Amino acid sequence: SQFIKLLGTLTGHAEPRVWHLAWDPRGDLLATCGEDRTIRLWALSAEALPAPTAAAMAAAWHCVAVLEDAHQRTIRWCEWSPNARYLATCSFDGMASVWEYNDGDFDCVASLEGHENEVKAVSWAASGTMLATCGRDRSVFIWEAEEEEYEVAAVLHSHAADVKAVAWHPQQEVLASASYDDTLKLYAPNDDDWRCFATLSAHQSTVWCLAFSPDGRGLVSCSDDRSVSLWRDLTGECGYVLAATAADVHERAVYAVSWAPEASGLGYIATASGDNAIGLLRAHFGSGTEGGNGGESQLELIGIQSDAHAGDVNSVSWRPTRPQAASTERAGWLASCGDDGAVKLWQAGS
Amino acid sequence: MSGLNANPDLFDVATERRSADDTAREVDPSVRDPLDELEVFEMIRGIKDPEHPHTLEQLRVVQRSLIRVDDARGRVYVNFTPTIPHCSMATLIGLSIRVQLLRLLPSRFKVDVNVTPGTHMNEKDVNKQLSDKERVAAALENENLLKMVNSCLQGIS
Numbered sequence: 001s002q003f004i005k006l007l008g009t010l011t012g013h014a015e016p017r018v019w020h021l022a023w024d025p026r027g028d029l030l031a032t033c034g035e036d037r038t039i040r041l042w043a044l045s046a047e048a049l050p051a052p053t054a055a056a057m058a059a060a061w062h063c064v065a066v067l068e069d070a071h072q073r074t075i076r077w078c079e080w081s082p083n084a085r086y087l088a089t090c091s092f093d094g095m096a097s098v099w100e101y102n103d104g105d106f107d108c109v110a111s112l113e114g115h116e117n118e119v120k121a122v123s124w125a126a127s128g129t130m131l132a133t134c135g136r137d138r139s140v141f142i143w144e145a146e147e148e149e150y151e152v153a154a155v156l157h158s159h160a161a162d163v164k165a166v167a168w169h170p171q172q173e174v175l176a177s178a179s180y181d182d183t184l185k186l187y188a189p190n191d192d193d194w195r196c197f198a199t200l201s202a203h204q205s206t207v208w209c210l211a212f213s214p215d216g217r218g219l220v221s222c223s224d225d226r227s228v229s230l231w232r233d234l235t236g237e238c239g240y241v242l243a244a245t246a247a248d249v250h251e252r253a254v255y256a257v258s259w260a261p262e263a264s265g266l267g268y269i270a271t272a273s274g275d276n277a278i279g280l281l282r283a284h285f286g287s288g289t290e291g292g293n294g295g296e297s298q299l300e301l302i303g304i305q306s307d308a309h310a311g312d313v314n315s316v317s318w319r320p321t322r323p324q325a326a327s328t329e330r331a332g333w334l335a336s337c338g339d340d341g342a343v344k345l346w347q348a349g350s
Numbered sequence: 351m352s353g354l355n356a357n358p359d360l361f362d363v364a365t366e367r368r369s370a371d372d373t374a375r376e377v378d379p380s381v382r383d384p385l386d387e388l389e390v391f392e393m394i395r396g397i398k399d400p401e402h403p404h405t406l407e408q409l410r411v412v413q414r415s416l417i418r419v420d421d422a423r424g425r426v427y428v429n430f431t432p433t434i435p436h437c438s439m440a441t442l443i444g445l446s447i448r449v450q451l452l453r454l455l456p457s458r459f460k461v462d463v464n465v466t467p468g469t470h471m472n473e474k475d476v477n478k479q480l481s482d483k484e485r486v487a488a489a490l491e492n493e494n495l496l497k498m499v500n501s502c503l504q505g506i507s
Contacts, residue, residue, distance in 0.1 A: 016457075017487070035487070045447045068401070073488075074488070120484070136485075162485070164484070180482070205478065206478070218478050224478075224481070253481075253483075274460070274483070311457060339457075340457075
């Protein structure tokens with residue numbers, strides 16, 4: 001299929017499984033983490049600028065830093081702060097860490113202790129002053145940052161099983177989580193505390209990942225049941241309802257979803273699956289009205305890239321695109337990682 | 351109800367062997383030899399039950415007829431049958447089978463290990479746990495659990 005094109009493969013992680021990857025908000029640095037207990041940072045060689053072709057550009061990407069001794073066990077997730085100054089990581093060792101990025105150096109500036117065991121995901125709020133973590137202990141922690149000191153603002157026990165992922169609304173102070181209990185939950189501040197104000201049920205099995213659309217009006221989730229669901233905010237106040245479901249998108253569990261940045265102009269949703277494939281979908285919002293079911297919204301399957309990796313694909317992420325970026329070669333870049341130990345760069349769209 | 355089976359039934363082990371032709375093909379490096387059910391069975395028949403000094407084959411927890419291989423698509427499906435419907439060890443047995451196949455099969459194979467339908471009270475829960483790669487990965491980083499799994503995989507001495 002031609003809808004995504006391989007630009008290059010980055011190798012370096014020691015153990016087979018690369019669990020997660022994250023672009024910094026400028027799209028200049030890619031962080032990856034996995035079973036080998038390291039975090040790797042990848043960037044474009046300075047001498048390769050200005051980039052000639054997309055293929056040459058991918059070939060010029062290389063590992064610029066390896067963060068070791070960060071965690072005692074598998075590093076499951078990593079995420080950049082909105083100002084690109086901090087990288088948060090979390091591990092099966094029960095800890096989350098915050099790294100400060102300064103002139104090419106990374107310093108661990110905070111260790112967040114609180115979860116009883118495996119921490120599975122971490123997410124920064126748009127303000128950059130709040131961080132959410134979740135784990136096998138069924139809880140979601142909200143941490144508030146003040147001068148690099150992180151205080152627990154809330155511990156939420158709304159799910160009945162492992163919480164697999166957390167994601168903040170891009171504009172509002174609202175957090176969403178996905179769980180082994182087959183549901184998604186939404187949280188908002190309530191006086192001095194936080195409360196769960198909605199439970200979204202549609203999936204038949206574990207919800208592995210979730211992502212908001214860049215404007216926050218849409219939310220997409222993916223599951224062990226091989227489907228992808230689209231939720232739509234009909235009220236403008238995070239009143240998400242099920243708008244569409246694409247069943248049987250993949251042959252096996254869908255582990256990750258990523259919504260393309262607005263500036264890319266693509267409006268695509270990328271998926272990563274245990275069937276070794278990457279999928280591409282597009283959300284179409286119908287004329288849904290409040291009280292309705294989301295109108296005639298649709299999730300259109302654009303295509304499936306089979307054998308994207310030689311093993312499960314664990315994570316996929318669109319490269320951020322600056323609105324002012326003149327060059328087209330940055331639009332529609334996608335990174336993926338998998339059980340084959342590889343990190344791959346792709347170009348989507350024509 | 352302890353969840354332990356004090357007096358499990360024991361069964362004769364399979365005497366099935368490959369034909370001479372099959373064996374010749376197996377050792378001929380010029381022939382692409384697809385994985386089959388018997389090979390998978392050979393990998394797991396000797397796993398020791400966590401609570402008895404018997405193999406999973408002797409207890410008829412694993413059977414060749416409950417294994418399915420799709421070599422072309424790289425899929426292996428194994429059903430296992432706990433000796434009693436409330437067996438508290440079902441997840442550990444399934445995990446041992448899963449780990450053994452992860453270690454022995456080429457990485458192109460995807461393995462699904464499930465309880466034989468209708469043979470365990472918590473069939474759905476056990477299956478869901480065994481198919482969750484993140485839980486399995488985390489479990490194998492737990493030294494105590496890994497020790498238990500390895501002791502099952504060492505078989506009967």
